[in-house]
Amino acid sequence: MPYTITDACTGCTACVRKCPVGAITGERKKVHKIDPDLCIECGVCGRTCPVNGAILDQLGNACTFVKPALWPKPMISIKDCMSCNICIDACPVGCLSLSKGAGPGNNHGYPYLSDEKACIGCSFCAVECPVDAITMTAPME
Amino acid sequence: MGKGYMGKILFVDLGKGTFQEEVVPDEVYEKYLSGQGLGAYILYDRIPKDADPLGPDNILGFVSGLLTGTGSLFTGRWMVVGKSPITGGWGDANCGGTLSPAIKRCGYDGIFIKGVSKKPVYLFVDNGKPEIRDASHLWGKDTVETEELLIKEIGKKNTRVACIGPAGERLSLIAGIANDKGRIAARSGLGAVMGSKKLKAIVLSGAKRITPRNRDEIKRLSSKLNKIVQLKLPFPSGPMTAYVGTLIGKMPTQMVQDGLLYKSLLQKWGTGSMNQMSIEMGDSPIKNWKGSNEDFGLSISKATNPDVFKEREMVKYHCYSCPLGCGGICTMPSKYDSYEETHKPEYETVLVFGGLVMNKDADSIFYLNELMNRAGMDSISAGGSIAFAIECFENGILTKDDTDGLELTWGNTEAIIALAKKIIAREGIGDLLADGPKVAAEKIGKDSINYAIQAGGQALPMHDGRNDPGFALHYSVEPTPGRHTIGAQLYYEMYQLWKKVKSLPKPKFIYHKDTKYVADKQKAIMAAACSKYNQLYNGAGLCLFGAFIGASRLPIFEWLNAATGWSKSPEEYMEIGERIQTLRQAFNIKHGVDPKNFKASERALGRPPLEKGVNKGRSVDIEKMMADYWETFGWDAESGKPTKETMDRLGLNQ
Structure with a gap:
């Protein structure tokens, strides 16, 4: 089930600018719409929307605004990571990159958050990591 | 709830410039899975029997695996399917890298392309929205340049590219299709099929979810497997691999092999771990299959020792979802520093440009590897063509007049490199050899077919059937x-x-x-x-x-x-x-x-x-x-x- 927009939408377009797959359309100051075929349920629209209740998540629950600085970010455990690149591929905004090698004695590359500002806190990297090497951590206010 | 596959395929007609999505029934996946099974199901009915492999009726398919993107491991292979211009029958080639999940992230299990474009184009699929774009500015570029230019042009971080190089453009029947700057779906000549369609590249940028039925169970299984993969067996040194090969070669008996041993070799050195061992145990053909390990003994074959290649490895390369990382990115030897880096030469490439042509210059193998990767050419077939040409030259079937002055003798590194460049450029004698050794032999005649070591036109790889x-x-x-x-x-x-x-x-x-x-x-x-x-x-x-x-x-x-x-x-x-x-x-x-x-x-x-x-x-x-x-x-x-x-x-x- 994709996210949906209710009549409470004010058409501010904040979600349009953040949606990584261009699933949200609508005229400014009018109720917007999410294309269910495009929505990937990353939830960034819900976290971005300033009007509580204007966006419902995949279970029909009203989303609430969260300051971007408080969105959860991936913490990657190099000890558990197997350099498989799954997290990098899973990221819809491309904010993870692979390092150029861990150092002497270990020349595997490991993923790191290379573009923190771009991260939308969707947690897809953590969900898809087969060995649970990633935990999503929200910064403290 | 998902089933791991996307349930849809995309058809592109380059002649008409049209697109069509098709829903694939669940029963098809139950009978054929995805990947080349799905490819065979689609192409069997839709390619007419008299279709010219290099004509508009041939269909070129890019397919992903059913398990790709589900949290399973080792499942990042993509496959390209079509009618092979080498054999005239079924063609497929299989490759790692990053393209396999990208196909699914665009919403498809496969992208199938028919027709022929009038001018060079590339296919761009932006999260499920396909578009045919002009590629005139890319025609003539090598695979690395093409990929870099396209990623810049698209401007999205999660852009993945599969493209042909000059070999595919020139319809060389030994051309492949590359992704991730030089990993090639090399066999069956499908790069020529792509070239015949004037299709320079497919460019995929998608973020669709891939949803298996039970991801938690898949992850549990993957974690358990990863523990086994990360168990590392101690290997003292590269030279030791050669002596193990010598021992295996001399023994009258053999033991059942456990893949865990190979896993550990691959993990440490990559496929190159087998280079010298393979020669010693009789697995690798020497001198166009005419020689033996005695002709390329330890003192010569040490140029191919796995440590030689590992020394240049800057960083390990893992394909998508691989916990092992047999690949690597290497620096180039100073003599060949016109390129900055190259994928670590694989076993096949090392041996075709090593023992098969009696070349003992390891530095040249790094260079030949990069030449092949950038040309988008199958190194096995190119090496087979070169070994064939050398033997023809040694036996007087080809002369310096035929070879544009090249002294094509065994182990003549400079001549081998020059000939590889001519094959890529289809220039002079290179044109004769650019479709593999069998086609060349048929043109030359004079019993040269005896020197074209192949099956159905496909040059044979570096594993000797006389040993296994x-x-x-x-x-x-x-x-x-x-x-x-x-x-x-x-x-x-x-x-x-x-x-x-x-x-x-x-x-x-x-x-x-x-x-x-x-x-x-x-x-x-x-x-x-x-x-x-x-x-x-x-x-x-x-x-x-x-x-x-x-x-x-x-x-x-x-x-x-x-x-x-x-x-x-x-x-x-x-x-x-x-x-x-x-x-x-x-x-x-x-x-x-x-x-x-x-x-x-x-x-x-x-x-x-x-x-x-x-x-x-x-x-x-x-x-x-x-x-x-x-x-x-x-x-x-x-x-x-x-x-x-x-x-x-x-x-x-x-």
């Missing part, structure tokens, strides 16, 4: 001939299928080497099992090196059930593999290919046998082995054609 007759059989009997990535007696041992499929025979733990050459029914059963399993794991998108870890450790059947929600037994999955293999063979029959013509070159079968070296006196009873294999598959033992009963049993006559 299973390789000779699979080279000769597969719908895509001349492949080393499907089966062998060694592969049967490492696949360990008997631990999951109870009807399959368990090999003897220790056996005399002489028994390898006895063609019997049990070997045919083992070979057929390899072929079925290969089709199955290709359909899942799984890597050969994952399969080497052994079916008792690699949870492929369990992953498939968890991804799809099915509850199929290993036997039922093996029947899917059997169905795909039989459909590929039926494709060949439909297109007028005679399976008997795929028999590997006589020299590669030990006819006459070598007079020295590890494989001295060995020959392969290939005709009996082929007949036994066909019969085991339920194909006619005389002709290799699938029987009506078999087609009916597998539901292929509907």
